[in-house]
Amino acid sequence: MSKLLIRGMVLPMTGEEDFFPEGEVAIENDKIIHVGSKGSTSQDFVPDRVLEYNDDVIMPGFVNTHTHAAMTLLRSYADDLPLMTWLQTKIWPFEAKLTDEDIYWGTMLALGEMIRSGTTTMLDMYSFMDKVADAVLEAGTRGVLARGLIGNAPNGEEALAEGIELVNNYDGAGNGRIKVMLGPHAPYTCNGEYLQKVKKEADRLGVGIHIHLSETEDEINTIRKETGKTPVQWLEELGVFGGHVVAAHCVHLTEEDRKILAKNKVAVAHNPESNMKLSSGTAPIMELLEEGVLVGLGTDGVSSNNNLDMFGEMRSAAFLQKLHKGAAALPAYEILEMATINGAKALGLENVGMLAPGYKADIITIDFDQPHFYPRFSVPSHLVYVAHPGDVRTVVVDGKILMEEKELKTMDIMKVCDEVEKRAKKVAESF
């Protein structure tokens, strides 16, 4: 049994008023057993280690609700191009060349970057997901994994079989650190029959569905032309909703679409930086929240971001809504909830995303003893509007220390960087 005590300024994300300027979090094995003021943990708790970070903010790790982790391989490979040129001449040809080993190394790099920037859980959709699962198990993070399924592609059936195999082989692995979903890519890449088949399999396996939805105007026009409906209406009619569904983007929604998402308890993964960089548009986050839709934050893949930094994503989410809805829109604490507890709820992780007894010990510490965190008027404002990845000191997932004093403990990160450099350049030079 391992017992860890972390002391500092504790922001448990259990409610806006909850903050311990001199606090502590007690951890036994993979779980938090106590959160409170310094010295409030039971005398019976004798920690193996105490991390004394008086000037750090101690908070739940970030939950990145939408990414394609292995796309680190394509970081800054192609930018500033029109969308279709970018996809057709750069991204797709590159991706077509990737091997399972490439995916493993690209995912390891992503996980290293995520840990360094305070992200402890990701929802990942890509291919060769068994390699992604292996990387998550090795790196020690939490991962909700979905094999991306292009139903209209020649390998649509094969991909679904792989998605099902992923459920069978990995769901619940690593002390529950891995959870598996099915990942039909989007309404415009999967026909209705295929989507219904995926939904049936998801129900049979008892897993959720992750899908891109209403990301661009092109998608809206395509689906309307094919079906006479919006993508959201179309998925509802097909019966895809009802179970656990995480829909990425949801930029272009009608009022009826928003009500459909709310009624069906579809969770939304909001990716503001990707939506801006690819010129997709501004998702109606304020309106979705008014309807009661659960919204988490995601970075999307590195080729459209170009990092996995949830601090930047929080800031961009706030800025984008404020730009359109006024300076009072989406206050800092609400943004923090989206990046932690609400993201975890969106992924169906019941005991992740806040610091409270019984919750998983997924914890990050942020070094506040730096010039940009003075004066200390508001911890939430500092976290959302000021902090950056370089401020993360120590990261714990499932009770284990994955990074301590900025040093990664579960991977040889420079070897990972070298492998990715070599592999990515080789792919780029191959066509």
Place this chain on the structure above:
Amino acid sequence: MSKLLIRGMVLPMTGEEDFFPEGEVAIENDKIIHVGSKGSTSQDFVPDRVLEYNDDVIMPGFVNTHTHAAMTLLRSYADDLPLMTWLQTKIWPFEAKLTDEDIYWGTMLALGEMIRSGTTTMLDMYSFMDKVADAVLEAGTRGVLARGLIGNAPNGEEALAEGIELVNNYDGAGNGRIKVMLGPHAPYTCNGEYLQKVKKEADRLGVGIHIHLSETEDEINTIRKETGKTPVQWLEELGVFGGHVVAAHCVHLTEEDRKILAKNKVAVAHNPESNMKLSSGTAPIMELLEEGVLVGLGTDGVSSNNNLDMFGEMRSAAFLQKLHKGAAALPAYEILEMATINGAKALGLENVGMLAPGYKADIITIDFDQPHFYPRFSVPSHLVYVAHPGDVRTVVVDGKILMEEKELKTMDIMKVCDEVEKRAKKVAESF
């Protein structure tokens, strides 16, 4: 005479094709005397010191073209409020309490944060500017300083006298590190007669003018009601343009406004994060560039940002234009030009903003040997879309090392943080 040689991946910002993967910059006293491949500096140059940063990008320091540095005192003091509530109940009452010593310490904190995040020059508009000048001289950075002038306030004339005194006492100080402008706050806080008086004084003194312009719709409506014109038309009619003018924001412009700015060679300080956070709107940067207007980037004050991070500002500038104008808008290299050479030109600094012989040695190095900078497909994309303040290693201004291996050399930064914490909290508790 001091001689310094810096080796690494040199991005001189002299043109998009110019890059030395293994390069070096030779510095004699305050100036760059050579930029080229490793070993290309004349054998006669015997450096006192060599900084070998093979995995760092060596580039010009950032030029922050609009800020109110001492507002670090108000960092995260008040956020997420409607604009007028924020100004009237929080910002203005707080600012009214600030003493000259507060301004000194607040500015020192800002300069510490700027150096740490790679900014070597700022255009600052505030009060007690002699204290700001002292801080700039002490910290070692470059500063273009303007006493903010609220012409319609009771102390309008007194402020102008202070502004003129600042020119007389500080213009050219610190081996030219300080340059002074006059700073009429905005068309809606300075009446026409006052603006003309300021312009006359600027011409007499041979200095430029820094002004907030067309920032919000409210401003447009106010000026149109008072004068029947847009703020830009109004300033042109008053004769404020013609000399060196840096206009901050320029969010709400008509086509005619843009042509007026171009014709009069008014430089624009674009502050995308402030414009988003305060819901001011999206400045028409693409259109301004098409008209040939010189555009630099600024963070604005910390109370509307809430940091002085030019990396974030570059990213937001790119994202905001792409959101509205398509994914190909404002490529990374153009953004870097805005943040360096074009910002310097906007401030009228003739030999600042690029690495070339004869230019001032204002140089930053960025540690690229980190996971988020792999693979290394594009240095400009990495700098704009990936980098953050924690990546800056070493900073040189006017040939002097202000930060080395992340350690500030010209100030006791923890003392500065403590002073600001104490002073800011005291002000906040006083009303």
